[in-house]
Amino acid sequence: MAKKLFIKTYGCQMNVYDSARMAEALAPLGYRSVEEPADADMVILNTCHIREKASEKVFSELGRLRALKDERPDGAGPMLIGVAGCVAQAEGEEILRRAPQVDMVFGPQTYHRLPDLVARARRGERALDTDFPAEDKFATLPDRPRAVSATAFLTIQEGCDKFCTFCVVPYTRGAEFSRPAAEVLAEARALAAAGAREITLLGQNVNAYHGAYHGADANGREEGLGGLIRRLAEIEGVERIRYTTSHPRDVDDALVAAHRDVPELMPFLHLPVQSGSDRILAAMNRRHTGDDYRRTVDRLRAARPDLALSSDFIVGYPGETEAEFEATLRLAEEIGYAQAYSFKYSPRPGTPAAEAAEQLAESVKAERLARLQALLNRMQTVFNEASIGAEMAVLFERPGRRPGQVIGRSPFMQSVHVEAAGDLLGEILPVRIAAAHANSLTGVAVAGGPAMPPIGGRAEVRA
Ligand code: 5AD
Ligand code: SF4
Numbered sequence: 001m002a003k004k005l006f007i008k009t010y011g012c013q014m015n016v017y018d019s020a021r022m023a024e025a026l027a028p029l030g031y032r033s034v035e036e037p038a039d040a041d042m043v044i045l046n047t048c049h050i051r052e053k054a055s056e057k058v059f060s061e062l063g064r065l066r067a068l069k070d071e072r073p074d075g076a077g078p079m080l081i082g083v084a085g086c087v088a089q090a091e092g093e094e095i096l097r098r099a100p101q102v103d104m105v106f107g108p109q110t111y112h113r114l115p116d117l118v119a120r121a122r123r124g125e126r127a128l129d130t131d132f133p134a135e136d137k138f139a140t141l142p143d144r145p146r147a148v149s150a151t152a153f154l155t156i157q158e159g160c161d162k163f164c165t166f167c168v169v170p171y172t173r174g175a176e177f178s179r180p181a182a183e184v185l186a187e188a189r190a191l192a193a194a195g196a197r198e199i200t201l202l203g204q205n206v207n208a209y210h211g212a213y214h215g216a217d218a219n220g221r222e223e224g225l226g227g228l229i230r231r232l233a234e235i236e237g238v239e240r241i242r243y244t245t246s247h248p249r250d251v252d253d254a255l256v257a258a259h260r261d262v263p264e265l266m267p268f269l270h271l272p273v274q275s276g277s278d279r280i281l282a283a284m285n286r287r288h289t290g291d292d293y294r295r296t297v298d299r300l301r302a303a304r305p306d307l308a309l310s311s312d313f314i315v316g317y318p319g320e321t322e323a324e325f326e327a328t329l330r331l332a333e334e335i336g337y338a339q340a341y342s343f344k345y346s347p348r349p350g351t352p353a354a355e356a357a358e359q360l361a362e363s364v365k366a367e368r369l370a371r372l373q374a375l376l377n378r379m380q381t382v383f384n385e386a387s388i389g390a391e392m393a394v395l396f397e398r399p400g401r402r403p404g405q406v407i408g409r410s411p412f413m414q415s416v417h418v419e420a421a422g423d424l425l426g427e428i429l430p431v432r433i434a435a436a437h438a439n440s441l442t443g444v445a446v447a448g449g450p451a452m453p454p455i456g457g458r459a460e461v462r463a
Contacts, residue, residue: 002032003029005031005040005041005044006034006036006037006044007022007044008037008044009046010045010046010047010058010085011048011049011050011085011086013153013200013202014202016153017153017154017202018046018085018108018111019046022046022084022111022114024141024145025112025141025142026042026114027142028115029118038068041077042081043065043068044083044084045061045065045081045082045084046085048085048086049086049087049090049091049168049172049348050348052348053346054087055090055091058095059098059099062081062095062102065081065101080103080104080118081102082102082105082121083104083106084111086108088107088130089130089171089172090168090172092107096126096128103121103127104118104121105126105127105130106128106130107130107132108172108173109132109133109137109158109173112135112137112138113129113133138179144194146194148194148196149195149398150198150395150396150397150425151196151197151199152191152200153199153200154200156202156203156211157178157179157203157211158174158177159173159204159205160176161175161208162205162285164285165284165285165351166345168350168351169204171351176205178203178208178209178212180211181211181212181223181227181231184232185228185231188235189235192236197237197428198241198242198395199232199240199241201225201241201242201243203243205245206244206246207225207247209223209228210222214231224252224255225243225254226256226258229258229264229265233263241262242265242266244270245312246270246271247272248271248286248292248293249286251271251299259300259303260304266411267306267307267308267411267412268310268411269310270309270312271293271309272313273293273335275324276290276327276329276330276331276332277323277325277327277328278327280317280319280320283318283319285352293331293335294331294334308412308413309336309337310337310338310341310413313328313332313372313376314343315343315344315365315372316345316364316365316368316369317345318356318358318360319356320345320360320368325368325372329372332379333379336379337380337383338379339383340379340380342372342373342376344362344365345360380439381438384437384438384440385436387410387412388435388436389433391432391433392412393410393430394410394416394443395408395409395428396424396426397409398425404420405420406424406425408424410431415441416440416442418431418444424445429445430445430446431443431445431446432444432446
């Protein structure tokens, strides 16, 4: 009988990809994914360590799981509990010490060894594996499944060598590593054959991608992200390409040219700037200024005028003054974001910024966050309202909450809700946008229309 596997994923899209691959690695052992932890035979928490709140959640969830594990009926066998991801990587020993209900702890670089970890846990051993192993994780994992959803993630790059002073990623995910281009293209072909129409390339620093060249006559040549995108666009069935997360320093000419030349590359880019103040950017070790970022955005928009942008911001970095925070507000307003994420600075153990003397009061961070979010929300509303009346190509990804409702994405990553008679899942269809809300659009599928390129230039998003 199939065993029930419940994986709870926290944090970034890379964790979503990793969770999918964990489930695939466990399928040969008889595990099938379920939606609830209640009577699961195995529960894995795939954790995030990026901000304090994210890792606190893990320990409270482990408390709830302990109760579930203790309630297992006789004869059901023990519920195996695994903690994966970046909290596991950073605090593996501590988790085993504080949480006796946990059977397996493994990091983002060792989940391909799950079958071995499970065997050890079944023998009653508490297995810890947070190595950075020499073998290629991706080559060891089973092939991708035969059916996937219309939109799929594909990790092409992991880790980070940038060492921004606030960030744990270089410590939890390790050094920068790019998968060989041939391996990426093979996985993309498998995903397309299994039904994916959109592929989102993932990496902590995805545009630092420099995979070994795919050709036989390689001579040590490497493929950058721009070149890789061109090759992906040639794959039958791949109709949309996105990538995330990128670093402003790694936007090279080949990538800008891909935005100009490759229609499959969607006109939306998440390009985190973190701050608009040059002094704070330097303190963060971002190695670019506000103006460098503005010029990068200008180059991208010259190549792709309708490009919509998103960013991450941190407010209340140690020593940030009111004037420096206002520089962030100014930069956000000048760029005009379609959407963005913003966070209060959260000191992370082991990072340089956590040691800085001038930590700001929680109240200052909260007040600045509220002001920045008010601006970002206004810009998002303006951007969404500018879509009303436009026809946009929407890829339908999942059923909505109400019967007959389907939810898809516009080229600009807006969530689009449509009432539909037939089954539109997996289709790319033109939709006329009728109304805009804070976080989504509603529209009407244009009957009989062919799939079409997006129309409408970039909306003016000054708030
Ligand atoms: N505090 C607050 N936000 C952080 N981020 C990363 N580290 C921290 C931290 N210590 C944010 C950055 C990054 C996003 C993924 O999380 O904005 O781009
Ligand atoms: Fe963290 Fe900076 Fe690397 Fe992004 S670029 S993962 S913020 S260290």
